[in-house]
Amino acid sequence: xxxxxxxxxxxxxxxxxxxxxxxxxxxxxxxxxxxxxxxxxxxxxxxxxxxxxxxxxxxxxxxxxxxxxxxxxxxxxxxxxxxxxxxxxxxxxxxxxxxxxxxxxxxxxxxxxxxxxxxxxxxxxxxxxxxxxxxxxxxxxxxxxxxxxxxxxxxxxxxxxxxxxxxxxxxxxxxxxxxxxxxxxxxxxxxxxxxxxxxxxxxxxxxxxxxxxxxxxxxxxxxxxxxxxxxxxxxxxxx
Amino acid sequence: xxxxxxxxxxxxxxxxxxxxxxxxxxxxxxxxxxxxxxxxxxxxxxxxxxxxxxxxxxxxxxxxxxxxxxxxxxxxxxxxxxxxxxxxxxxxxxxxxxxxxxxxxxxxxxxxxxxxxxxxxxxxxxxxxxxxxxxxxxxxxxxxxxxxxxxxxxxxxxxxxxxxxxxxxxxxxxxxxxxxxxxxxxxxxxxxxxxxxxxxxxxxxxxxxxxxxxxxxxxxxxxxxxxxxxxxxxxxxxxxxxxxxxxxxxxxxxxxxxxxxxxxxxxxxxxxxxxxxxxxxxxxxxxxxxxxxxxxxxxxxxxxxxxxx
Ligand SMILES: Nc1ncnc2c1ncn2[C@@H]1O[C@H](COP(=O)(O)OP(=O)(O)O)[C@@H](O)[C@H]1O
Ligand SMILES: [Mg+2]
Numbered sequence: 011x012x013x014x015x016x017x018x019x020x021x022x023x024x025x026x027x028x029x030x031x032x033x034x035x036x037x038x039x040x041x042x043x044x045x046x047x048x049x050x051x052x053x054x055x056x057x058x059x060x061x062x063x064x065x066x067x068x069x070x071x072x073x074x075x076x077x078x079x080x081x082x083x084x085x086x087x088x089x090x091x092x093x094x095x096x097x098x099x100x101x102x103x104x105x106x107x108x109x110x111x112x113x114x115x116x117x118x119x120x121x122x123x124x125x126x127x128x129x130x131x132x133x134x135x136x137x138x139x140x141x142x143x144x145x146x147x148x149x150x151x152x153x154x155x156x157x158x159x160x161x162x163x164x165x166x167x168x169x170x171x172x173x174x175x176x177x178x179x180x181x182x183x184x185x186x187x188x189x190x191x192x193x194x195x196x197x198x199x200x201x202x203x204x205x206x207x208x209x210x211x212x213x214x215x216x217x218x219x220x221x222x223x224x225x226x227x228x229x230x231x232x233x234x235x236x237x238x239x240x241x242x243x244x245x246x247x248x249x
Numbered sequence: 250x251x252x253x254x255x256x257x258x259x260x261x262x263x264x265x266x267x268x269x270x271x272x273x274x275x276x277x278x279x280x281x282x283x284x285x286x287x288x289x290x291x292x293x294x295x296x297x298x299x300x301x302x303x304x305x306x307x308x309x310x311x312x313x314x315x316x317x318x319x320x321x322x323x324x325x326x327x328x329x330x331x332x333x334x335x336x337x338x339x340x341x342x343x344x345x346x347x348x349x350x351x352x353x354x355x356x357x358x359x360x361x362x363x364x365x366x367x368x369x370x371x372x373x374x375x376x377x378x379x380x381x382x383x384x385x386x387x388x389x390x391x392x393x394x395x396x397x398x399x400x401x402x403x404x405x406x407x408x409x410x411x412x413x414x415x416x417x418x419x420x421x422x423x424x425x426x427x428x429x430x431x432x433x434x435x436x437x438x439x440x441x442x443x444x445x446x447x448x449x450x451x452x453x454x455x456x457x458x459x460x461x462x463x464x465x466x467x468x469x470x471x472x473x474x475x476x477x478x479x480x481x482x483x484x485x486x487x488x489x490x491x492x493x494x495x496x497x498x499x500x501x502x503x504x505x506x507x508x509x510x511x512x513x514x515x516x517x518x519x520x521x522x523x524x525x526x527x528x529x530x531x532x533x534x535x536x537x538x539x540x541x542x543x544x545x546x547x548x549x550x551x552x553x554x555x556x557x558x
Contacts (some may be wrong), residue, residue, distance in 0.1 A: 089446075
């Protein structure tokens with residue numbers, strides 16, 4: 011591929027104190043793709059996402075977002091330039107209403123009309139949220155909170171949607187619905203970078219995948235190839 | 250019994266006045282705790298500085314025992330300058346004393362806060378001596394002014410304190426509930442990292458919180474001076490403790506809770522002074538604290554909605 015990727019990590023190293031977590035991680039996400047980052051528990055998936063967002067700063071390496079190096083930029087800058095995130099465990103603002111949670115997703119925007127339009131769009135995608143607009147976020151069920159977390163991220167019309175284990179803690183039937191919605195969002199043109207432990211599900215809707223093991227990218231391929239890669243199952247996911 | 254009923258309205262007025270001051274101090278404690286989970290024990294001294302800034306403005310504008318401009322404007326200026334000064338002071342304290350310790354063990358900023366507290370008290374004592382200063386309230390508000398309700402009298406000074414406090418609370422409530430900054434403050438209080446993930450500049454929100462909380466303490470200092478007249482460098486100690494108590498009673502981190510806790514504390518104290526004995530005035534606050542915490546460990550309004558995972 012010769013076009014510039016929306017996101018490119020080159021030789022990223024990230025430490026927590028003395029502990030070396032991400033080791034020379036390089037990856038790309040191109041426009042329109044749904045890229046999965048797979049890996050077992052504590053392999054560094056969330057750290058990768060937080061490094062992309064600027065919540066943690068890498069000790070070396072570059073992060074290019076829409077053609078511009080952003081590794082020195084604060085999180086707010088990256089959000090403004092078009093990242094949005096569905097964090098691990100959703101992180102809904104429990105004592106704020108559903109509406110206020112969605113407004114937080116549009117925090118850096120000032121175009122009233124545009125925001126209103128995007129509210130409509132998101133509420134159409136998640137009608138359940140519309141019924142509960144004035145309810146506190148913390149009173150929603152797990153599935154509804156997942157919708158809220160996605161709605162909150164989508165309200166900004168992101169160039170790149172980052173998701174950290176969107177299926178975690180959901181009942182199996184909800185997991186399936188959730189992945190269908192993610193696929194739908196991607197097919198409607200949103201580029202997605204998704205962290206998942208649930209490799210089968212993720213790869214079944216993904217374009218490409220990277221496999222992370224103790225902070226290193228050990229395998230990368232088209233999703234459909236990884237899906238049938240026996241070595242991947244045995245070695246890295248244990249399932 | 251008749252004596253009690255006859256005194257009741259007067260004690261309510263006293264309680265509201267005292268409660269207004271405590272509530273304004275409690276708000277700053279609670280707001281800062283909300284966003285940083287730290288107790289800003291220098292807050293009472295910011296209140297003291299506010300009282301002295303107000304005093305300074307008053308002295309400047311009443312040089313020869315005669316006000317240079319209309320007294321109403323003097324009062325407004327005293328409040329505004331004290332609020333601005335204390336707001337900036339609060340921001341400076343955060344910047345120099347707390348921010349460098351943001352990732353240290355929780356005890357470190359607490360000790361730093363006590364250091365700031367001693368510093369402010371000593372700075373005032375060294376520059377202005379330890380003497381009491383008196384607000385010349387009688388030159389601003391005629392001593393006889395007030396409202397009569399039957400046998401009960403609401404002096405103008407107390408009415409002023411109550412009204413200004415209520416106005417400040419309404420403005421604060423609007424700011425926190427309706428504005429973008431207010432929503433960001435709440436989001437940071439609930440989950441700092443998640444707020445950052447929405448693009449909130451957390452440092453700026455913390456600065457704004459210190460500014461607003463300290464400005465309210467500054468207003469409380471001026472109002473105290475206007476109604477009780479006497480100010481000195483150590484006045485922030487007891488007031489700070491009571492503001493802190495009020496914040497905890499209301500549920501620390503909770504804004505309506507701080508208002509409720511302040512008024513509750515003021516009312517209880519005034520009743521205790523009026524009906525039992527003035528000797529116990531400072532003990533009452535802590536009796537209230539213990540009782541409330543025994544019944545509701547999180548404070549009156551401190552119940553948090555559990556975060557479902
Ligand atoms: N804030 C932190 N401080 C220190 N170590 C951390 C922190 N967050 C994560 N880690 C460690 O970094 C490693 C990778 O964590 P993480 O990126 O959360 O993994 P994953 O999301 O793949 O489960 C783990 O060993 C974890 O214990
Ligand atoms: Mg994780």
